[in-house]
Amino acid sequence: xxxxxxxxxxxxxxxxxxxxxxxxxxxxxxxxxxxxxxxxxxxxxxxxxxxxxxxxxxxxxxxxxxxxxxxxxxxxxxxxxxxxxxxxxxxxxxxxxxxxxxxxxxxxxxxxxxxxxxxxxxxxxxxxxxxxxxxxxxxxxxxxxxxxxxxxxxxxxxxxxxxxxxxxxxxxxxxxxxxxxxxxxxxxxxxxxxxxxxxxxxxxxxxxxxxxxxxxxxxxxxxxxxxxxxxxxxxxxxxxxxxxxxxxxxxxxxxxxxxxxxxxxxxxxxxxxxxxxxxxxxxxxxxxxxxxx
Numbered sequence: 363x364x365x366x367x368x369x370x371x372x373x374x375x376x377x378x379x380x381x382x383x384x385x386x387x388x389x390x391x392x393x394x395x396x397x398x399x400x401x402x403x404x405x406x407x408x409x410x411x412x413x414x415x416x417x418x419x420x421x422x423x424x425x426x427x428x429x430x431x432x433x434x435x436x437x438x439x440x441x442x443x444x445x446x447x448x449x450x451x452x453x454x455x456x457x458x459x460x461x462x463x464x465x466x467x468x469x470x471x472x473x474x475x476x477x478x479x480x481x482x483x484x485x486x487x488x489x490x491x492x493x494x495x496x497x498x499x500x501x502x503x504x505x506x507x508x509x510x511x512x513x514x515x516x517x518x519x520x521x522x523x524x525x526x527x528x529x530x531x532x533x534x535x536x537x538x539x540x541x542x543x544x545x546x547x548x549x550x551x552x553x554x555x556x557x558x559x560x561x562x563x564x565x566x567x568x569x570x571x572x573x574x575x576x577x578x579x580x581x582x583x584x585x586x587x588x589x590x591x592x593x594x595x596x597x598x599x600x601x602x603x604x605x606x607x608x609x610x611x612x613x614x615x616x617x618x619x620x621x622x623x624x625x626x627x628x629x630x631x632x633x634x635x636x637x638x639x640x641x642x643x644x645x646x647x648x649x650x651x652x653x654x655x
Contacts, residue, residue, distance in 0.1 A: 379597015
């Protein structure tokens, strides 16, 4: 494993990772605006665009060797990217977008909690209390919808699976800090191929019907399902992953605001209360991070 960076370089890497968080706040809105594309097809197209971005960078820097990695590295990279976005897009197709997005955005909380089990760390009372508040917020958010529409349960389950998948992927990426970020281009292309294969086997094709929907798909591939991966990979490998986990709590607030502003959802008391609980629980779980820094 490569030696961690320190000082100004470490802070810079952390800031780079947070730019990815800002991009991800647009993920739910762009997905909702992308039209009737089924999850696997949407994942395939977005990742193909993302992978091409990486290939352009590898060609410009002549770093093709970054794609040559052990099987375990490919398993972590492709499993994390494909798994999260399959669950996330499935959640947005099977449940109300604001509720599904907020549940999926439990991953920052899970990063802080799970990181407590890494060597040299331990689970403290505020980690457990923060996780409990986040769980209560999730129940407040989804409980009424589940009672009113049992058909949304698979969507909520997929959103929770997305949160768990991304938190585990981020922590495993930290353990693989010696792997260059250029390898993410290969992970993206492999995910695009897997998604296209799954689409052919499991889904009926449905393409965007308007220019705005196509622009949303391209926007996904360029930012939240594109450049954000490379920025996040660099951030979690060379920055402070606990600070990134704590700062990522801004994502659900921004994402919800974007969905409401774009007209894909309306503000309700359950959304407000759930946002406060999830955000408050996340802040409590990161108490030691804030105090130390």
